[in-house]
Amino acid sequence: MRIATLGPAGTFSELAACEYGRQLQHYTLHFYPALARVLKALPDEADCAVVPIENIVEGVVSPVIDSFVKRPLEITAELTIPVRFSLVANHVAPEKIYAQFVAQGQCSECLSRYDVPIMNTASNSEALRLLQQSREPAAAVVPEHSLREHSFAHVESNITDYAHNETRFVVVRTKQQAEPSARRSGVAYKTSLLIIDDTDHPGLLVEHLQVFAAYRVNLTSLVSRPTGQKFGHYHFYIECEGHVADSAIAAALTLIKLRNKVMVLGSYPDSSAT
Numbered sequence: 001m002r003i004a005t006l007g008p009a010g011t012f013s014e015l016a017a018c019e020y021g022r023q024l025q026h027y028t029l030h031f032y033p034a035l036a037r038v039l040k041a042l043p044d045e046a047d048c049a050v051v052p053i054e055n056i057v058e059g060v061v062s063p064v065i066d067s068f069v070k071r072p073l074e075i076t077a078e079l080t081i082p083v084r085f086s087l088v089a090n091h092v093a094p095e096k097i098y099a100q101f102v103a104q105g106q107c108s109e110c111l112s113r114y115d116v117p118i119m120n121t122a123s124n125s126e127a128l129r130l131l132q133q134s135r136e137p138a139a140a141v142v143p144e145h146s147l148r149e150h151s152f153a154h155v156e157s158n159i160t161d162y163a164h165n166e167t168r169f170v171v172v173r174t175k176q177q178a179e180p181s182a183r184r185s186g187v188a189y190k191t192s193l194l195i196i197d198d199t200d201h202p203g204l205l206v207e208h209l210q211v212f213a214a215y216r217v218n219l220t221s222l223v224s225r226p227t228g229q230k231f232g233h234y235h236f237y238i239e240c241e242g243h244v245a246d247s248a249i250a251a252a253l254t255l256i257k258l259r260n261k262v263m264v265l266g267s268y269p270d271s272s273a274t
């Protein structure tokens with residue numbers, strides 16, 4: 001199995017991809033420099049992709065949700081891993097700090113103390129690589145596990161704002177690559193879907209929410225993403241408890257589809273229930 005994930009090696013995405021890979025008989029990892037590019041590797045360069053979808057503090061990882069809007073993809077599994085960061089530097093007084101865009105928000109207290117420009121990077125490994133190449137006093141926010149392999153002039157350990165910091169990853173395939181998700185008894189499922197808004201009108205969201213409430217479908221996540229077309233126009237990314245084949249979800253979606261386009265991104269075992 002060829003697994004595409006965010007690289008270079010050393011990212012949390014690599015840890016998540018290896019955790020998923022351990023459940024398979026054989027796998028190889030293929031690294032890409034940006035999250036949107038990881039998903040573009042499907043289907044020709046990879047059989048599945050492992051990408052972060054939500055951090056417990058920072059919320060959803062926008063480039064991933066936006067890729068789902070552009071192209072029908074299938075989420076087949078989810079996994080959650082703990083995320084711990086350190087600040088490492090080549091000098092005690094760095095003049096800039098490299099930090100991945102999602103990592104920056106998870107370490108805001110520490111970063112604000114330094115009061116120097118933050119240079120956003122596509123991955124945590126890229127932040128480390130740029131620090132190693134820097135000739136000026138600089139620092140980088142890096143995964144705690146990087147400290148095992150590298151040494152630095154200055155280290156501040158465990159700089160994450162919240163002790164219980166974790167990120168949820170999803171395993172993604174194209175609709176053609178994914179086998180239909182069979183519902184196994186005794187397994188708690190979650191379903192991810194997108195409501196594509198092309199008929200903005202007063203009460204649009206509340207109408208959809210009332211349908212879910214009427215069928216007693218429990219939503220676990222609801223995020224609006226701008227369509228990029230016009231202010232005030234949004235797509236809705238929703239996660240709910242249950243399998244798309246459950247009668248309540250199927251009935252709710254039939255009603256919602258009368259008003260808006262719905263993209264079902266997949267039903268997969270709920271990792272928080274195991």
Ligand SMILES: O=C(O)C(=O)C[C@]1(C(=O)O)C=C[C@@H](O)C=C1
Pocket residue numbers: 006010011012013014052055061083100102103122123124125143167
């Ligand atoms: O750069 C990495 O190490 C990643 O795997 C990406 C990523 C993310 O984008 O959410 C994964 C986990 C952390 O939340 C921070 C960064």
